[in-house]
Amino acid sequence: MLGYILRRILAVIPVMLLVAVFVFLLLRLTPGDPAAIIAGDMATPAQLERIREAMGLNQPLHIQFVTWVGQLLRGDLGVSLISNTPVATMVADRIGPTFSIAILTILMSVAMAVPMGVLAAWKHRSAADYAVMTFSVLGFSVPVFVIGYIFILIFSLQLGWFPVQGYTPIGSGVGAFLSNAFLPALTLSTIYIALIARMTRANMLEVLGEDYIRTARAKGAPERTVLFRHALKNAAVPILTVIGSGFALLIGGVVVTETVFNIPGIGRLTVDAILARDYPVIQAMILLTSFLYVLVNLLIDLSYSFFDPRIRY
Template identity: 55%
Template sequence: MFGFVVNRLLATIPVMMIVTIFVFLFLRLAPGDPAAVLAGDNGSPQQIIEIRERLGLNQPVLVQFGTWILGIAKGDFGKSYFFKKQVSELILLRVEPTIALATTTLIITILVAIPIGVIAAYKHDTWIDWIIMTLSVVGFSIPAFVLGYILIYLFAIEINLFPVQGYKPLAEGFWPFLHQLILPSLTISAIYIALIARITRASILEVLGEDYIRTAYAKGLKPNSVLLKHALRNAAVPIVTVIGIGIALLTGGVIVTESVYNIPGIGRLIVDAVLNRDYPTIQAIVILFSFFYVIVNLLVDLTYSLLDPRIRY
């Protein structure tokens, strides 16, 4: 196990190097000049040249890349062109809302998706199964930003049950913190609930046809015991895989949802950075998201051995 973990961690090094190269080059190839954005609409060509020199954008691409990599090796992601702060400082200021939103979304998703998936499998080919699967298709089909505006209109404007936008830190109290996150979390979780519920249903149905399930029923075990202790445990590997993928993909949902609900998190930060061609901020956030994706995949692989004793590393 230890050797497997070490090898996987070492394998992240070339992966991250490839990511850094692609991110760096794609930003330089994309249209738009950070110096022109900073100079503004009334900026003169001379001002743009001076800004490019000050930011080091007039240097050869290889020199810029080497300087950036050396900075990362020292733990320095550079200084933001637009926000005029160190990128690491910006990320630390914005990371709490994003982690809070992702955590509440994940909790809601797991608490809702797995039970309704198990129920749909147990009641397959009934009206309960049909309703759950229909709602799953609807939830998976509606874009996050559309669902966000629908929820805001219904529950924040019409009913006035939740706040429209913003974020409350945990330090201001647990209920204000949670109250502010419920609508954004529901907006993101709708897609993942639909996906995980369908995978759970399919996995449980496959397991329910096995001989040991029939043997468990023949021994007189209650349906709840058979479903939870036998069927769900043996169907857990594909379910955990999808949950892991969902955690990694949360970054995309967070970016859209934070913009809709005006949450000052990493998602809003990267949107502002892209709009203002803030290269250091974009590069740092993409690298952090990529590293997070790799770590989540590693944790999912390690979880397999806990769920299925036959899996050894």
């Protein structure tokens, strides 16, 4: 097991190195002069040269890369070209809301989607199965922002159960946090509930036809034990893949939801940085999203071995 873990961790290093090279070249090879962006259109050549020297842009590429990696290892993500604020500070201020909404979304999605998928597979070709499949189609078809506005109309404006917009940190109280975070998380979870439920149903249908399931039933095992202990455990590997990939995509893909519900997260920070061509912030967000995606996939790979020990070898 230790050897399997070490192999998976070592496999992450070249991936992150390639990502670092791509992000580094993004600033250097993209059309436009970062020094001109900082100094403005009226800058003189002497001013531009001083800015390039201060940023190290006049050095050879390999020297710039080594210097930049050294700064990353020290936690220095650079300074915003627009606000002159350290990028690490900007990310730290924005990552909390995004992480909180993403975690709540995944918890809600798994709690609802897995039982729905198991029920649909167990009651194959019944009304329950058709209902789950209909919801899955709708979850994939309706845009997230439309679902968000529908939830705001029903739960906020008509029923008055939740605020229309805003965000409250969990440190201010769980109740206040859930009051603001529930609707955004429910909005995001619709597509993931549809995806996870569909994947759970498909894999459960395959597993329920196996010989060991018939053997367990023949021995008199309760149906709940057959479904959750035998069938779901053996169908868990592809389901875990979808859940983990969904969480990684949530971190970088909550822009629409953060805009609809006015949540100050990293999705909106990324969009603002792209529109302003704030390269250090864009670099930091690509690095962060890539690192989280690789980390989540690493954790998924490691979790496989607990459900299927054959993967370790």
